[in-house]
Amino acid sequence: MNQTLPPGLYIVATPIGNLSDLSPHAAAILSAADVIAVEDSRVTAKLLAHLGVKRPMLPYHDHNADHVRPGLIARMAGEAVALVSDAGTPLISDPGYKLVRDARAAGVNIQTAAGPCAAIAALTLAGLPTDRFLFLGFLPPKAGARAAAIAEVAAVRTTLILYESGPRLAATLAALDEGLGAREAAVVREISKKFEETVTGTLAELATRYEGAPPKGEIVIVVGPPGEAAPAGEAEIDAALREAMGRLSASRAAAEVAAALGLPRKTVYERALALK
DSSP, rough: OOOOSEEEEEEEEOOSSOOOGGGGGHHHHHHHSEEEEEOOOOOOHHHHHHHTOOOEEEEETTTHHHHHHHHHHHHHTTTTEEEEOOOOOOTSTTHHHHHHHHHHHHTOOOEEEOOHHHHHHHHHHTTEEEEEEEEEEEOOOSSSHHHHHHHHHHTTOEEEEEETTHHHHHHHHHHHHHHOSEEEEEEESTSSSTTTTEEEHHHHHHHHHHHOOOOOEEEEEEEEOOOOOOOOOOOHHHHHHHHHHHHHHHHHHHOOOOOOOOOOHHHHHHHHHHHH
16 A cells, blocks of 8 residues: 655656666655656656556646646645656756745645756766866757857856757757867766766867767766966066056056956066056
């Protein structure tokens, strides 16, 4: 007999590949939930069949979320509602956060069954720094918007993680190379499945590899942080000082330039006096 779940919202992470990655905690919730909010009922039906259970399912995705959400919130007052995505942890690149936000505002009990996440799994496989990372989801499909999105994070000194589809992979890697420069990266696909693959190299090398040969499967791109910036040269310091001293005293100009270029103030001030 299935356990009885208290009313509320249950955020359930599902496998991203191997079905055995489903945790016992997640399996217990899916087996007992009064209704499961799903991205695609056909995908979730396969998971439920693996568990040997049948539960009511209600589609909840980008196209119907605003319409369905109020009814789901109302049901949570007396029923256990499980939220799943097709694969991995809900709320990562899907509209689930709005359901959690509104459920919390309504005073609903919210619990999570933690589990697989493609972004984190790819990070562990990439061999790139993991102490700080930024998840970007999917970049915009149009070239101009994509370039603008890349420019926004070009100066961020952290590893970047993003999702992509096979047909767009080469173009996205080329755009990343153009916008971020020569960086180490990894293309990780089919995580936790039979044909799991991690390919590493520079962004330019990876763009060339996949040009005209788009891979199949779910894909995560991991991009390493930028290298250390080269120290400012004498010409750059002098140019910055001349511009600043056109507006400020030598002392204040030196302070401004030292802060901007990450240099000792005393050294920059001595150079300002020499120029003056």
